[in-house]
Structure formats: C-alpha cells, structure tokens
Amino acid sequence: xxxxxxxxxxxxxxxxxxxxxxxxxxxxxxxxxxxxxxxxxxxxxxxxxxxxxxxxxxxxxxxxxxxxxxxxxxxxxxxxxxxxxxxxxxxxxxxxxxxxxxxxxxxxxxxxxxxxxxxxxxxxxxxxxxxxxxxxxxxxxxxxxxxxxxxxxxxxxxxxxxxxxxxxxxxxxxxxxxxxxxxxxxxxxxxxxxxxxxxxxxxxxxxxxxxxxxxxxxxxxxxxxxxxxxxxxxxxxxxxxxxxxxxxxxxxxxxxxxxxxxxxxxxxxxxxxxxxxxxxxxxxxxxxxxxxxxxxxxxxxxxxxxxxxxxxxxxxxxxxxxxxxxxxxxxxxxxxxxxxxxxxxxxxxxxxxxxxxxxxxx
Amino acid sequence: xxxxxxxxxxxxxxxxxxxxxxxxxxxxxxxxxxxxxxxxxxxxxxxxxxxxxxxxxxxxxxxxxxxxxxxxxxxxxxxxxxxxxxxxxxxxxxxxxxxxxxxxxxxxxxxxxxxxxxxxxxxxxxxxxxxxxxxxxxxxxxxxxxxxxxxxxxxxxxxxxxxxxxxxxxxxxxxxxxxxxxxxxxxxxxxxxxxxxxxxxxxxxxxxxxxxxxxxxxxxxxxxxxxxxxxxxxxxxxxxxxxxxxxxxxxxxxxxxxxxxxxxxxxxxxxxxxxxxxxxxxxxxxxxxxxxxxxxxxxxxxxxxxxxxxxxxxxxxxxxxxxxxxxxxxxxxxxxxxxxxxxxxxxxxxxxxxxxxxxxxxxxxxxxxxxxxxxxxxxxxxxxxxxxxxxxxxx
Numbered sequence: 001x002x003x004x005x006x007x008x009x010x011x012x013x014x015x016x017x018x019x020x021x022x023x024x025x026x027x028x029x030x031x032x033x034x035x036x037x038x039x040x041x042x043x044x045x046x047x048x049x050x051x052x053x054x055x056x057x058x059x060x061x062x063x064x065x066x067x068x069x070x071x072x073x074x075x076x077x078x079x080x081x082x083x084x085x086x087x088x089x090x091x092x093x094x095x096x097x098x099x100x101x102x103x104x105x106x107x108x109x110x111x112x113x114x115x116x117x118x119x120x121x122x123x124x125x126x127x128x129x130x131x132x133x134x135x136x137x138x139x140x141x142x143x144x145x146x147x148x149x150x151x152x153x154x155x156x157x158x159x160x161x162x163x164x165x166x167x168x169x170x171x172x173x174x175x176x177x178x179x180x181x182x183x184x185x186x187x188x189x190x191x192x193x194x195x196x197x198x199x200x201x202x203x204x205x206x207x208x209x210x211x212x213x214x215x216x217x218x219x220x221x222x223x224x225x226x227x228x229x230x231x232x233x234x235x236x237x238x239x240x241x242x243x244x245x246x247x248x249x250x251x252x253x254x255x256x257x258x259x260x261x262x263x264x265x266x267x268x269x270x271x272x273x274x275x276x277x278x279x280x281x282x283x284x285x286x287x288x289x290x291x292x293x294x295x296x297x298x299x300x301x302x303x304x305x306x307x308x309x310x311x312x313x314x315x316x317x318x319x320x321x322x323x324x325x326x327x328x329x330x331x332x333x334x335x336x337x338x339x340x341x342x343x344x345x346x347x348x349x350x351x352x353x354x355x356x357x358x359x360x361x362x
Numbered sequence: 363x364x365x366x367x368x369x370x371x372x373x374x375x376x377x378x379x380x381x382x383x384x385x386x387x388x389x390x391x392x393x394x395x396x397x398x399x400x401x402x403x404x405x406x407x408x409x410x411x412x413x414x415x416x417x418x419x420x421x422x423x424x425x426x427x428x429x430x431x432x433x434x435x436x437x438x439x440x441x442x443x444x445x446x447x448x449x450x451x452x453x454x455x456x457x458x459x460x461x462x463x464x465x466x467x468x469x470x471x472x473x474x475x476x477x478x479x480x481x482x483x484x485x486x487x488x489x490x491x492x493x494x495x496x497x498x499x500x501x502x503x504x505x506x507x508x509x510x511x512x513x514x515x516x517x518x519x520x521x522x523x524x525x526x527x528x529x530x531x532x533x534x535x536x537x538x539x540x541x542x543x544x545x546x547x548x549x550x551x552x553x554x555x556x557x558x559x560x561x562x563x564x565x566x567x568x569x570x571x572x573x574x575x576x577x578x579x580x581x582x583x584x585x586x587x588x589x590x591x592x593x594x595x596x597x598x599x600x601x602x603x604x605x606x607x608x609x610x611x612x613x614x615x616x617x618x619x620x621x622x623x624x625x626x627x628x629x630x631x632x633x634x635x636x637x638x639x640x641x642x643x644x645x646x647x648x649x650x651x652x653x654x655x656x657x658x659x660x661x662x663x664x665x666x667x668x669x670x671x672x673x674x675x676x677x678x679x680x681x682x683x684x685x686x687x688x689x690x691x692x693x694x695x696x697x698x699x700x701x702x703x704x705x706x707x708x709x710x711x712x713x714x715x716x717x718x719x720x721x722x723x724x725x726x727x728x729x730x731x732x733x734x735x736x737x738x739x740x741x742x743x744x745x746x747x748x749x750x751x752x753x754x755x756x757x
Contacts, residue, residue, distance in 0.1 A: 205490060272363055278490075279413075279723070337735060344596050345372035346419030348733050354712040355468065 008121040015115070015149030024147065028125055032132040033142045054143035056108060056165075065167035069104035071095060072163035080127065080157060082201035084193070084212030087160060088130035090288060093217045095164040096138045097237040100219040101291055103174045103226060104166030106138060111145040112161040117152040127158065138217035140164070166219075172226060178233040179254035183322040184300035186293045188221060188307055189315035190214065191243055192271045195285030200274070207277075209270045216289030221312040225293065228306040234294035241353045242284040244338065246292045248352045250322075251336040254294075257328045260320030260350075262343045283340075284353045294322060369595030370418070378600040379423045385607035386425045401427045403559060404606060405696055407549060408566035409436025409724025410594050416729040418596040428603070431558075431696035432726035434548060435566050437513035438469050439694065439718045439725045445541050446471030448666045452508055452539060453484040455664065459502060460486045460539075461495040462510035465722045470715055492524035492538075499528070499536035508660045512541045514548075516568040518649075519633035522640035525651075525658050537660035540641075540651050545569050546577050547646035553585045557697050562588045562606040564599070567621040572637075574629025575617055582615045593621040690717035693726055700727040707731060 013020040061068065075091040085093075092109065099106040111131065115124065135142050193214040200207055218237065225232060234254070236246045243265075251258045267282045275282050289312065295303050300318055307313035325336055338350040386402065393400070406412060412432045415421060421430060434440055446469050453460035453476065460476075467477040467488060480486040485505075489495055495509035511521040521538060528536045545566065552558065565578055570591045581589045588609035592602035602620040609616060619625055637643070642650045651659040660666070688710075689703035700706050700719070710716040712728050719725035723732065 204494070269363055276363075276366065335735070342370075342418055343367075343372065344370050344418045345375055346423055348417065348419040349735060351732050354732070 010115045010117060010119040010121060010124065010149055012117055012149055012151065015147060021147070024121075028121065028128055029145060029147070032125075032128045033135075033145070054108065054110070056143070061107070061167050064105060065169040065172075067104075067168040069099050069102050069166045069168050070163070071098040071102075072161065073098060075160040075162070076156065077198065078156060079198075079201055080123065082213055083197050083210075085215035085288070086127060086130050087158060088127035089134045089215050091160040091162045092131050092134040092138060092140070092142075093215050093288060094237075094239070095162040096140055096217045096219050097239075097289075097291070099164050099166035100217070100222040101174070101235040101237045102166075102168065103172035103222065103232075103235070104168045105223060106140045106164055106166040106217075106219045108166075109135065109140055109142045109162050109164045111142055113145070113147045114155050114159040114161075115147060115149045116155045116157050117149055119157050124158065127160075134217065138219055140219075169226075171230060174232055174235045176234050176236065176249050176253040179250050179256055179258075179294045179322045180233065180296070181256055181322055181324040181327070182297050183233055183294045184297050184318050185247070185258060185260060185320040185322065186295065186300065186304060186307065186316060186318050187238070187243065187266070188218075188291050188293075188313035189289075190266045190268050190271070191238070191287060191290065192267060192275070192282035192285030194288040195242070196271045196274050198286070199278075205278075207274065209274065211268065211270050211274070214287055214289040216312055218289065218291055218312055221307065221310045222291070224306055224310050225303060229295055229299040229303045231299065232293060232295050232303075234292075236292050238287045238290040238292050240286045242282070242286065243290075243292060244281075244283040244350045245352050247338045247350065250292070250294060251338050254322070255325070255336055257323045257325050257336055258320060258338045259323055259328075259341065259347075260338070261341045264317055264319045266315045266317050283350060297321070366595070369593070369597045371597065374597055375423070375600060378597065378604055381604050382428070382600065382607060383425045385604065385611055386427045389607060389610045390427045400559070401429050402561045402607075402610070403429050403431050403696075404562045404564065404603065405431040405433045405552070405560050406564040406592075406599070407433035407435040407545075407552075408564070408569070409439060409722065410566070410568065411564055411592060411599060412436070412726055412729050413724045414594050414596055414599055416733040419733075420596060420599055423600075424603075431560065432693075432729070433552065433563075433696060434694045435514065435545070435569075436719075436722055436724040437463075437517070437543070438466050438722045440543050440548070441466065441469050441512065441541060441718050443470060443472045446475065447473070448661075449510055449539055450474065450476060450479045450484070452660055452664055452666060453479055453486050454482075455506070457506050458485065458664075459498055459505050459507045460484065460510065461489045461498060461507060462486065463490075463512070464488045465724075466510060466512060468712075468715065468721045469718045470721075492521050493527070496524055496528055496533065496536055499533050500531075503535060505535065506663075507536050508539050509536070510541070511538045512543075514543055514545050514566070514569050515572045515633075515637065516566075518542050518641065519572060519630070519636045522636035525640050525655060526636065528658065529655075534657070537658050537663050538651060539660040539666075540649060542641065542649040544643055544646070544649060545573070546580070549578075549581065550646075552695060553581065553587070555695050555697070558695060560587060560696075561610060562590070564602050564606070565589050565591045565617075567591060567593045567598070567625060570619070570621065570625045570629070572630050572633045574634075575619055575625070575627050576629075578617045582617050586615045588615050589617050591617070591619045591621050591625055593624065688716055690719055690727075693719055700730045701734075703727075 014024045073094050075087055077087050080087045096106045197211045197213040234250050238246050247258050307316035339347050340350050341347050450471055468475050476486050492509045495507055499507035578589050581587050588606050590602040590605045592598050605618050605620055642652045656662045689698055692698040693700050710720050715721045719727040
C-alpha cells in the first residue's frame with residue numbers, strides 16, 4: 001500500500017510490522033527525517049537499512065562539554081494545528097527547550113508516535129514536515145523513532161513523544177535552587193500567547209482575534225545568554241502552569257521570595273482582553289517559547305540587551321527581583337512566596353495554578 | 363487597555379484611599395464616643411466584588427477600622443450538594459449531553475463533582491453560554507441536551523432568551539436544569555441573620571443592571587442600612603466604599619448607584635420581561651421554570667428526585683454536610699472568616715474543596731486561599747482565638 005494520495009488514512013495495518021508499516025516509515029518518516037537519521041546506513045530512499053537505534057559519536061559530544069543532558073516529554077494538543085504552530089512544532093520545541101534551559105546545547109531527538117486509526121496520512125505528513133523544519137531551525141537532528149497505531153477512539157488523532165540529548169559545557173551550573181537575594185528576574189517576551197491561541201483555535205469562544213502561539217526553540221537564545229552571562233543562576237522554560245508556576249518553583253527551591261511588578265510584565269493587549277472576558281489570569285496561561293531567568297543584578301542590564309537583540313527575545317523585560325524571605329513583610333508571608341505589586345499599587349500573592357483554569361460564570 | 367486601565371489608575375486610588383481613611387476615622391470617632399468601639403462591617407454581596415478585592419489587594423489598602431464581610435453572591439457558592447447530585451444523576455443518563463459553565467464543574471456533590479462524573483464517563487461539556495447548549499442540541503438531534511442554568515439575575519435573561527429561542531426554532535431535545543437564585547431574598551436572609559451587624563452593603567452591579575435600583579430600597583427603608591450599587595474594577599470598589607462612608611458620616615441610609623455607566627435606575631426592561639416570561643419567582647427561595655414551559659424543564663421531563671428543593675436557599679439547613687464541623691454556612695453568612703474554619707487550607711483546598719466557597723475564585727475561601735498566605739492566616743487565627751473565641755459551630 002502506498003501512503004501517498006490525499007484520501008489515504010492510517011489503518012491498523014500501518015502498525016502491524018508488515019509491508020504497510022514499512023511503506024509508512026519510508027514515505028512519511030524517512031522522507032522527512034532521513035537525510036539526518038543516524039539510524040540509516042545509506043541515504044538513498046530506495047535502498048535503506050534501518051537499525052534499531054541511533055549511534056552517536058561520543059568523541060564529537062565530548063568536545064562540546066562535560067555532561068550529557070537527557071530529557072523526554074509527551075505532546076497532546078487539541079486542535080493539532082493552531083495559529084503559530086502545530087503538534088509537530090510543539091514536540092520539537094518543547095524538548096529542545098527543556099534541554100536548553102538546563103544550559104545544554106540541544107543535539108539529537110527521538111520521536112514516538114501514537115496514531116489513531118483513521119487519521120489522514122496527509123495530516124501526519126504535515127506534522128512530520130513541521131517537525132523537520134523546526135528541528136532544522138533549532139539545529140537538532142531527529143535520529144530515531146517509533147510508531148504505534150491504536151483503534152479508533154483509543155487516542156485523539158495523534159500523540160507524540162520526543163526525547164532529546166544535548167551537551168552542557170563545563171562551568172555552566174544552572175539550577176532552580178540557585179536564586180540569591182538581590183538577583184534580577186527576566187523573561188524573553190509576551191506571556192500567555194500559546195494558551196490564548198490554543199483556547200481560541202478550539203473555536204468554542206467565537207472570538208475573533210489575531211493571537212498566535214509563541215511556540216519557538218530557545219536553544220540559540222540560551223547559548224547567547226550564557227555567552228553574555230555565564231553565571232546565570234536559574235533558567236526554566238515557562239510552559240503549562242504559566243509564569244506563576246515557574247517563579248514559585250524558583251522561590252521554593254531557592255528558599256527565598258520573588259517580587260514581580262505587574263506593570264513590567266509584557267502581555268499583549270489581545271491576550272489581556274481575552275483574559276478579562278473569561279476571568280483568566282495571563283500568569284497561569286501556557287507558553288511554548290518563553291523562559292524565565294534569574295541572574296545576578298549586576299549582569300541584568302547586559303543580559304537584557306543580549307536577549308532583546310535576539311529574534312527569540314525581542315520583547316524581553318526585567319520583571320522583578322529576588323528577596324530574602326525575612327525582607328518581606330511578615331504579616332503576609334510565612335515562607336518562600338511569589339508576590340506581585342499590582343499596577344494598582346497594592347501587593348498580592350501569586351500562588352501556583354490549582355486544577356484546570358476554568359472560566360467564570362459572570 | 364481602554365475602559366479598563368482608567369479604572370485601575372494608582373493615582374486616583376491613592377486619593378480615594380486617603381479619603382476613605384479620613385472618613386473612617388471620623389465615623390469611628392463618633393461611634394466610639396457613643397460607646398460602640400466595633401470596626402465598621404461592610405459586606406460586598408457579590409462574588410465578582412470579592413474577586414476584585416483580593417486580586418487587587420484592596421483590603422490591605424483599607425484602614426483597620428473597616429472589615430469587609432464577603433457575602434454569598436457567587437453562583438456556585440449557593441449551589442447545594444443535593445443539587446449537584448441531581449445534576450450528576452441527569453448527566454449520567456446515556457441519552458444526555460449535560461452542559462454547564464466551567465466553574466460549576468468542581469463543586470462537590472455528596473459523592474462526586476461534575477468533573478469526577480465526567481471522568482467516570484458521563485457526557486458533560488463545558489460551555490460559555492446557554493446558546494452553546496442550544497447549538498449542541500441542534501447538532502445532536504438524537505441526544506437530549508441539558509443546560510445547567512445557574513446564577514443570579516445576571517445570567518437569568520440569557521437562560522430565558524435561550525429557552526425562547528429554542529421554542530421559536532421548534533427544538534425539542536433541549537432542556538434546562540434550573541438552579542437560578544434571586545438576589546433580594548438572599549439579601550433578606552443575610553440581613554435577618556442575628557449574629558451579623560452590618561453597617562453597609564455594596565450591591566452587585568451586574569444584577570442591578572438587570573433588576574435596577576428599586577428592588578434594593580428595602581435595605582434602606584426596612585433595615586436602615588446604606589447600600590451602594592458598585593462596579594467591578596478596583597476604583598469602582600474604592601469609590602463605592604467612599605460613598606458608603608459619606609452616607610454613614612451624614613447619617614443617611616439610602617440606595618446609591620456608583621455604577622451609573624452600566625446600571626440604569628429602572629434596570630433592563632427586556633431582560634426583566636424575559637425573566638418574567640420564563641421563570642416563576644413567587645417562591646422567594648426557589649426560582650422555577652413556569653408551568654407553560656414544562657417541556658423545557660429537565661426536572662419535569664426526566665423526573666429528578668429533587669432532594670434539594672428544600673435546601674435551595676435555606677441557610678439554616680446545612681447545604682454542605684460533610685464533615686459536620688465545616689463552617690461554610692457561617693462563612694457564607696459572614697459570621698466567621700474563611701481561615702477561622704479548621705478545615706481551611708488543610709482538608710479543604712481548591713484541589714479538594716469540601717464546600718463550594720473553596721471552588722470558584724469568587725468564593726471567599728478560594729480567594730483567601732489563592733491570594734493570601736494560609737500559614738500566616740492560621741497564625742492570625744490562633745492569635746484571634748486567644749483574644750476572643752469565634753461563634754460556636756453551627757451543626
């Protein structure tokens with residue numbers, strides 16, 4: 001069976017290990033990832049031999065650093081395609097960013113697909129093509145993978161898992177527990193775009209706006225930031241749970257308080273408007289191309305300039321600073337917390353997200 | 363952002379806060395001279411106001427002489443367990459698609475919440491408007507679509523108009539599970555509460571937009587308390603408090619409208635008309651769908667046991683009955699603060715709410731939990747226990 005043609009759909013045969021599966025691997029995956037695949041013996045599409053694993057040159061890795069970073073993540077999103085991205089782009093950037101914020105240079109990815117019987121093969125091709133384009137842009141290679149097909153109704157169209165390896169250069173020591181009183185907090189741009197774009201793309205709100213997901217790889221930005229300030233203390237990609245989640249992690253792991261200023265938070269007017277209508281808080285909306293950084297105060301301005309001159313950080317901002325818990329008014333705080341000075345002039349606590357963010361009734 | 367930032371302006375806030383401090387001092391000095399040393403107790407009835415007060419940290423800007431009492435005006439906070447049980451019973455019917463606003467999904471029933479029933483396989487869907495429910499009914503002619511109609515007069519017109527639209531379009535597989543509540547009887551219950559000595563009230567802006575100013579007159583005439591209809595932005599709240607204090611200072615007891623940019627004196631006549639057409643509000647404690655529309659009433663169509671009928675709006679019967687020393691009732695009535703309940707922040711959190719007040723961000727307990735340091739509040743609680751015991755647990 002040939003996987004070409006607009007009406008072709010995934011069947012259980014594509015996961016059964018026979019000819020249909022070989023065709024699918026050749027026509028979809030090898031065609032996209034093939035030239036980069038370390039699992040290939042030859043690059044010719046008609047005469048390939050696949051091994052069961054990618055084989056990576058250790059010496060080449062060792063030249064780039066002294067530690068291997070290894071991470072994995074699963075991707076499920078509805079709808080599969082949304083303004084600014086799709087599940088494939090997400091599956092590459094998500095894992096690349098998990099590596100990047102540990103200070104690693106992301107190098108290789110694996111990909112695992114769970115496909116629902118009946119999924120149009122064209123849809124799969126679009127997703128895979130998007131993965132390859134994103135991988136190229138991020139400077140990583142997709143080198144190994146796996147596919148399973150499940151009966152219709154057992155999954156929602158398409159789930160992806162990617163795992164990634166990267167190398168951490170000697171001397172880079174980033175940890176959520178490394179924030180110090182006096183440090184500056186930086187982020188690399190507008191908050192909440194991804195969460196708002198996906199919510200809107202579901203079409204249930206009948207809103208008309210132009211919000212696009214911020215889905216983007218951060219590996220290059222992080223390397224530029226490390227070059228400007230090798231002593232970055234904490235770095236995290238801001239994803240589910242939003243900025244509130246990441247800052248709370250920093251505060252608890254580092255045993256200190258974090259104070260941010262609402263007026264310094266970069267939030268698009270459209271996203272703010274959507275949050276106002278639905279009773280949501282941009283601090284809890286998901287992002288897919290944002291990082292939060294804690295760096296020594298003396299390096300903050302220089303770091304900000306470097307970030308703002310990078311395409312992935314044009315709207316970067318210094319949004320607050322780290323304080324010793326004892327510095328914060330004891331009346332309101334008994335342990336490490338995140339506090340925000342509102343644009344209104346008061347201060348409130350920012351807790352982690354609890355449960356699903358549900359819109360309010362009225 | 364236009365029409366929002368103007369109402370969150372810190373400079374205007376500072377001026378109002380200064381005036382509030384000044385007025386409070388004067389009102390309290392007079393009270394104190396008359397032998398009453400108690401702080402001023404002002405209730406914001408509406409959960410939307412509670413949300414604003416916490417989100418913008420308004421309490422910390424106010425003088426210590428003002429205590430804000432957070433009222434019961436949040437649609438999910440007045441949702442008894444039995445009503446959730448009935449909703450789940452309906453939703454589990456294999457023929458039914460049960461549609462609801464998002465924040466009703468987490469309210470605990472006696473066994474589970476709608477969210478848990480959904481995980482068990484019930485077809486429960488979150489919608490943003492009753493019209494979404496109607497659209498689902500049109501898209502699924504072989505299923506019965508039920509919309510969980512809840513809320514005060516703010517949401518009643520949209521429910522009513524949806525029903526009328528269903529009727530006009532001849533849609534027969536759409537019904538309402540009605541748990542609307544009216545404001546005036548709820549306010550009346552609060553004002554009759556023996557342990558509560560309120561000095562003034564902030565009245566709900568969006569409810570007033572529908573019902574107008576007149577229904578609140580009884581608060582001034584019968585109970586001799588000043589009332590200000592307030593908007594929902596932080597400056598609205600501060601200005602409304604200032605208006606209340608000016609009344610208290612002058613010894614006036616009137617209904618005033620701070621939210622004039624939205625609320626007209628007579629309310630919204632078409633909205634009132636829609637409510638009157640669809641709902642029977644004669645029983646002050648229970649809004650029902652009028653008999654003419656029985657075929658759009660899920661309870662009549664599917665004969666729900668209606669265990670909650672008597673507890674729909676009766677604070678004397680515990681709506682949240684497990685565990686027995688929950689203080690939801692007292693918090694709802696403004697008799698105790700959320701953190702004075704022993705379960706607050708311990709057994710009862712937004713993840714595992716024991717009562718509806720911990721569910722919505724408009725509920726007093728959830729607001730305190732989300733925007734305050736629970737441990738710091740508990741310490742405050744221990745100190746307050748040492749000073750004066752809180753009222754006895756109502757069982």
